[in-house]
Amino acid sequence: MKIDSWIFEAHDDMKHGYKVKDILYHQQSKYQEVVVLETEGYGKALYLDGLLMLTEKHEFFYHDVIVHPAMFVHKNPEYVLIIGGGDGGSLREVLKHKEVKKVDMVEIDEKVVEASKKFFPTLSVEFDNPKANIMFDDGIKFVKETNNKYDIIIVDSSDPIGPAEGLFNEDFYRNAYKSLKEDGIIVSQVESPLFYEKFFKAHFEMNRKIFPIAMPMIGFEPDYPYGMWGYSFLSRKYHPLNDFNEDKVINSDIKTRYYNIEVHKALFAYPNFVRDLIGE
Numbered sequence: 001m002k003i004d005s006w007i008f009e010a011h012d013d014m015k016h017g018y019k020v021k022d023i024l025y026h027q028q029s030k031y032q033e034v035v036v037l038e039t040e041g042y043g044k045a046l047y048l049d050g051l052l053m054l055t056e057k058h059e060f061f062y063h064d065v066i067v068h069p070a071m072f073v074h075k076n077p078e079y080v081l082i083i084g085g086g087d088g089g090s091l092r093e094v095l096k097h098k099e100v101k102k103v104d105m106v107e108i109d110e111k112v113v114e115a116s117k118k119f120f121p122t123l124s125v126e127f128d129n130p131k132a133n134i135m136f137d138d139g140i141k142f143v144k145e146t147n148n149k150y151d152i153i154i155v156d157s158s159d160p161i162g163p164a165e166g167l168f169n170e171d172f173y174r175n176a177y178k179s180l181k182e183d184g185i186i187v188s189q190v191e192s193p194l195f196y197e198k199f200f201k202a203h204f205e206m207n208r209k210i211f212p213i214a215m216p217m218i219g220f221e222p223d224y225p226y227g228m229w230g231y232s233f234l235s236r237k238y239h240p241l242n243d244f245n246e247d248k249v250i251n252s253d254i255k256t257r258y259y260n261i262e263v264h265k266a267l268f269a270y271p272n273f274v275r276d277l278i279g280e
């Protein structure tokens with residue numbers, strides 16, 4: 001990817017960029033190009049195959065949403081699987097929940113974890129937690145070989161290109177479904193309803209055939225194109241609003257910078273164009 005005094009995530013008809021102070025890491029792994037930069041105003045940034053994964057300044061918008069709604073709705077989230085998540089942000093947020101007994105993290109690319117440990121100390125903070133089990137493997141294969149094991153699965157993947165492409169199809173979600181316990185919940189990052197309309201629409205059409213509850217969450221994420229980001233809340237039993245016990249949040253000592261009770265509800269309040277997309 002081209003890096004000079006600016007770095008741009010480039011798409012067909014738009015670019016999203018940051019001013020660069022320094023290039024800290026630039027390696028081609030077995031799976032993707034891994035770049036870490038120091039930006040002028042957003043802290044360090046992680047890019048994979050030219051796509052922005054996170055900046056230190058804004059990463060909490062994403063990690064709060066991909067983790068806390070499911071962890072607070074589930075009655076007793078003890079066993080968690082994170083697929084991807086190589087920067088460690090989701091692992092950090094999951095381990096804030098004291099009920100958690102074990103987190104398996106299946107990340108395909110060791111170079112991402114290596115870069116995060118070196119350059120993102122506020123994200124990689126829990127890699128050595130005794131409850132964390134970091135495995136370098138393909139999440140697609142892992143769920144194929146897993147049954148009835150997890151309360152929560154978080155699919156914290158890169159975009160549907162390269163090694164992550166197979167994390168967005170029906171085969172993967174049917175295997176992820178059977179990797180859950182009977183009351184389990186999956187949350188995935190599913191791109192943007194503004195930016196990938198067809199993909200977003202197809203994702204919920206597909207998962208409504210697999211899960212009794214398949215609902216988008218729409219949150220702000222300033223680092224991603226247009227700043228409106230989509231996640232999917234896929235649940236075998238619990239409804240994200242009807243089964244949301246606000247006291248769990250009120251009584252928890254978990255500190256978050258984006259998520260709270262009102263934000264939880266707002267994640268499921270859809271603009272009309274999103275309702276049309278998901279056929280609501």
Ligand code: SAM
Nearest residue numbers: 053084085086108109112138139157158163164
């Ligand atoms: N968008 C996220 C964020 O804002 O933090 C990025 C999370 S993380 C960097 C995405 C991870 O998914 C990458 O580390 C990538 O190596 C990993 N990944 C991609 N395909 C995978 C697969 N098939 N199995 C496991 N991990 C995968």
